[in-house]
Amino acid sequence: MSQAIRAPMAADGLADILERVLDKGVVIAGDVSIHLVGVELLTIKLRLLIASVDKAKEMGIDWWQSDPMLSSHASQHGSQHVSRLEQENRMLRERMAEIEARLAGLSALGEDRT
Known part of the structure; x- marks a missing residue:
């Protein structure tokens, strides 16, 4: 009987945790390095x-909005x-x-004066 009572509470607890995680966000970061005889391979x-x-x-x-594989609007937007x-x-x-032409004209004008 106690198991039947715990199961709904556990589901509610999981739903609350999931709601909090999605609301706040969670970042998980890690690095994996493979070395062989002191040389980093990967x-x-x-x-x-x-x-x-x-x-x-x-x-x-919002990268998924510009990814054509995930959004039909992405190719149009892209x-x-x-x-x-x-x-x-x-x-x-x-x-x-235009600027280069003007500079060339000024440069030629300066050369003519010398």
């Missing part, structure tokens, strides 16, 4: 964050982002060409 750095989506966004973590960057890059190259 290092694996493990980082695990367990949190709710809201908590992760609050912490500035192509718009690339297009905007290409346009900005083109504009900057045009401005650089």
